[in-house]
Amino acid sequence: AQSVTQLDSQVPVFEEAPVELRCNYSSSVSVYLFWYVQYPNQGLQLLLKYLSGSTLVKGINGFEAEFNKSQTSFHLRKPSVHISDTAEYFCAAKMNSGYSTLTFGKGTMLLVSP
């Protein structure tokens, strides 16, 4: 089984500043990793995913994440945030062999202010 830890429950940031949302995972087997975003009263939207290959993954809305196997991390970054990026962000993992379901972190609320 795997577990996902999002170290920050809330991250306040000013508009146009850079941001990093942290995610660490624990698993006895290799995993696929995902970041989802949830706007108020909406479902989850896939931002990006790491499957294999290049450790730097680019997603939608200018977000990117870097897979670091030695640190078991998959931190999400954006160089310059907008007010519209205010949302809840969830990191998730699933085993990359056989059939398995997603394990979510508890989420990080990104609060962007002017």
Added chain:
Amino acid sequence: DAMVIQNPRYQVTQFGKPVTLSCSQTLNHNVMYWYQQKSSQAPKLLFHYYDKDFNNEADTPDNFQSRRPNTSFCFLDIRSPGLGDAAMYLCATGKAGEYEETQYFGPGTRLLVL
């Protein structure tokens, strides 16, 4: 556009009165999931269908049932809703057997129990 649709978006029911939430998909995915999400928490998997095979999570209350009459539709039945069942209910789909089986989420149904 292919998508996951949930109806209704908002549902109000009375304590103890059965309620059904619906989910449909045009993605032709063979897996459909139901999640419960309470305020400021991660989605919690209730159960999922892998084709016609029903997979219940160990801690899902008996009060929650599901039906999948065909590939496109899946229903969540709450037999006797309690106040603690008020939450956002998210449906997701995936294509098992695909490389990584990314899950795609619907917009959710927010359930209010009076």
